[in-house]
Amino acid sequence: LGQSLCRYSRTSSIYLEGFGCDHERDFLPFHYLPNECTSYLYDGVTCLDDFSFSPNYDSAYFTHNIRSLSMFTKKAFIFYGRKNYVATWTSDNFYDGIRTESRNLKEYLQGSPIAGLILTGIDDPLNEVIINDYYTRFQSYITLLRINNLNLKIGLYLSASTIISKKNNKEWFDFSKINLIMDYYLITFHDFNECTENLLNGGTTPLDSNDPYINTLNKFADALSASNIAKEKVYLEFVLTPTLPNEFLKGSHCTTSYT
Secondary structure (H helix, E strand, C coil): CCCCEEEECCECCCCCCCCCCCCCCCECCHHHCCCCCCEEEEEEEEECCCCCEEECCCHHHHHHHHHHHHCCCCEEEEEEEECCHHHHHCCCCHHHHHHHHHHHHHHHHCCCCEEEEEECCCCCCCCCCCHHHHHHHHHHHHHHHHHCCCCCEEEEEEEHHHHHHCCCCCCCCCHHHCCCCCCEEEEECCCCCCCCCCCCCCCCCCCCCCCCCCCCHHHHHHHHHHCCCCHHHEEEECCCCCCCCHHHCCCCHHHCCCC
16 A cells, blocks of 8 residues: 555545536546555445446446556555445355355456455444354455455455444454454544534544543554554555535535645
8 A cells, every 4th residue: 555545536525726616527637646645545346246346436437547547657446345244244155155256356357457455344243143253254255355366455444433432342353363364454534523613623533632522543542552453554544625514614515625
């Protein structure tokens, strides 16, 4: 991922001259992407129940956008998830399904510049699966995805607020059982706190707070330190343009600027 992975959403809330509030052109042109980005992350692809694949957004432009990102000679990664995490991971045909998924994924990505996947939707170990069997399935899932996609890096998308809330929950992820097989963990601060009036100016990721209901960076640091996640594989995602509640908006999102 490098030092500065940049997430590209195509649509943009940032007003740029000639590009704001025009539904035909309301997207961030590729040449505006910062040179400081070491790689790019794009959202993304969902594996459907029949093991075919569907872009999450903007399907007409998905292949074009991925190839355009690769023109910068930097690696491109995508979010990747299953349409029904619980049903597929508890299926009696789980292992046959992964093999099919892996073969189809190789064909789907063939010729694309995608360097890796970031798995989404895997927020908790499944209560429906015996815990030891769950981690066996998790390891098998990653291993079998890689069999047909040897050069593909695979990471897991996690929430910073969830890591705080699960700090003392021994039934949450035992990362020691998946650390070796994961290439990285991407921890997002999206929705770390709701953008309330009290946080509007100071930001939704405060260092500390006297309010026990506010998530803080100090709380996150404590929870991360207490976790057995492989710290050297952790990357953090901060949101530069947080979602504003409608009561704070004086215009449409596409004309909102952030400082």
